[in-house]
Amino acid sequence: MVTFAILASVAVIGALGVVLLRQPIHAALSLVGTLLTLAVLFVTLQAHFLAAIQVIVYGGAIMVLFLFVIMLLNIEHQRKEVQPWLRWAAYGVGLVAATGLIVGAMLDPRQVPDHAVVRDTLQGGHPRLIAEVLYGEFMLAFQLVGVLLLTGMVGAVALVQRPRPQRTSAMIDERRKERASDALEAGGR
Amino acid sequence: MVGTEAYVALSAVLFTIGAVGVLTRRSAIMIFLCVELMLNAANLAIVAYAYQWAGTGLLTGISGQTAVFIILAVAAAEVAIGLGILVAIFRNRASTDVDALSEVRL
Numbered sequence: 386m387v388t389f390a391i392l393a394s395v396a397v398i399g400a401l402g403v404v405l406l407r408q409p410i411h412a413a414l415s416l417v418g419t420l421l422t423l424a425v426l427f428v429t430l431q432a433h434f435l436a437a438i439q440v441i442v443y444g445g446a447i448m449v450l451f452l453f454v455i456m457l458l459n460i461e462h463q464r465k466e467v468q469p470w471l472r473w474a475a476y477g478v479g480l481v482a483a484t485g486l487i488v489g490a491m492l493d494p495r496q497v498p499d500h501a502v503v504r505d506t507l508q509g510g511h512p513r514l515i516a517e518v519l520y521g522e523f524m525l526a527f528q529l530v531g532v533l534l535l536t537g538m539v540g541a542v543a544l545v546q547r548p549r550p551q552r553t554s555a556m557i558d559e560r561r562k563e564r565a566s567d568a569l570e571a572g573g574r
Numbered sequence: 575m576v577g578t579e580a581y582v583a584l585s586a587v588l589f590t591i592g593a594v595g596v597l598t599r600r601s602a603i604m605i606f607l608c609v610e611l612m613l614n615a616a617n618l619a620i621v622a623y624a625y626q627w628a629g630t631g632l633l634t635g636i637s638g639q640t641a642v643f644i645i646l647a648v649a650a651a652e653v654a655i656g657l658g659i660l661v662a663i664f665r666n667r668a669s670t671d672v673d674a675l676s677e678v679r680l
Contacts, residue, residue, distance in 0.1 A: 389576045393584045400588050403611055404595035409603055416607055419588070423614055430581070430625040432639050442646050447610070447653050454657045455603060458664050472598050479594035486586030490579045498629030506628045510639045518633065518640045530647045537651035541658035 388429060396422040409455045417448050433509040581622035588615035602663070602670040606656055613649055617642045 399422060402415030420443045427436040508514060519527055588611060595608030624638025664670055 386576055389580060393580075396584065397587055397591070400591040400611055403607055404591055404598070409601065409607075412604060412607055416611060419611065420614060423618055426581070426584075426618060427621055430621045431628070431635075432621050432624070432642075435621065435639055435642055438643065438646060442650060443614070447650060450653055450657060451603070451607065451610075454660065458603075458661070458670065475594050475597035478597070479590045482593065483587050483590035486590065487583040490582040490586060493579070498626070503625060503628045503635070506632055507625075507635050507639075510636070514632065514636045515640050515643060518636045519643065522633070522637060523640050523644065526644050530644055530651075533648060534651050537655050541654045544655070544658035544662050 389426075392422050392426050392429070395419075396426070410452065413448060413451050413455060416451075417444055420444050420448065431503055431507040431509050434512045434515055435510055578622050578626040581625075582619050585615045585619040585622065588612075588618070600671050600673060602660055602672050605672065606653075606660070610649070610653070613645070617645060620645075 396419050399415050399419030403412045403419070406412045406415060421440065424436040424439040424444070427433075427439060592608045592610075592612035592615060595611065596605050599605050599608065620638050620642050624635045624642075627638070628635030660670060663675070667674065
């Protein structure tokens with residue numbers, strides 16, 4: 386109970402940081418905090434393998450990519466803000482939605498299964514068990530994700546690639562002259 | 575051990591904070607960060623439900639965790655493409671303000 390309370394408050398503070406901090410770098414680092422807290426919450430839910438994956442893939446790869454792009458584009462905090470009434474409307478909608486969702490979750494409290502039973506069943510989300518389901522029940526999804534990752538990789542490279550400068554005949558002539566003068570210099574030595 | 579509903583409530587809070595961020599930020603990269611937050615909130619709910627239903631059998635519990643595993647892979651692809659689009663937009667107009675992209679609207 387205490388563990389959950391601490392983890393939940395850290396996660397919510399991190400999430401608020403993402404929304405409220407002005408500098409994109411600070412917001413991204415705040416999100417890293419939330420993601421790592423979520424990894425610990427996964428451990429409390431007997432999903433040890435997922436916790437490791439969360440740290441490696443999210444905390445490592447994805448957030449590093451984010452920070453890299455923020456630094457590459459060198460985005461300063463933006464002075465222009467959304468209209469004030471829109472901001473307050475968004476906060477209001479968020480408050481109502483969060484309250485509704487929490488009440489909805491609390492209205493249907495279920496008996497949590499015995500921790501020991503779940504621990505013996507899930508075995509901490511052992512990679513072997515996940516692999517058995519991934520390559521069995523989820524085979525189609527697994528292959529589709531493979532195709533998606535390949536497509537994504539090709540698409541990302543195609544998006545970011547600059548168009549090659551067209552080689553004109555003038556450029557080729559110039560290059561030939563350079564080569565000829567280089568050869569003359571080499572011969573004269 | 576706290577109940578599943580506490581985890582689901584935390585997930586709801588994180589999801590809503592992310593949604594508010596999407597509504598209030600202007601920079602595309604900040605919107606993107608908030609979308610990631612929403613995605614993670616959903617993951618937390620799935621893992622919590624996997625724990626809840628693990629008592630009924632191994633397959634149910636592990637299926638939930640495997641689904642989260644696949645969502646992680648999809649998120650990685652999404653981030654690569656999204657940031658690629660962002661870099662391409664930034665090159666063309668030196669800004670990531672989504673309101674400046676109004677000619678893309680239908």
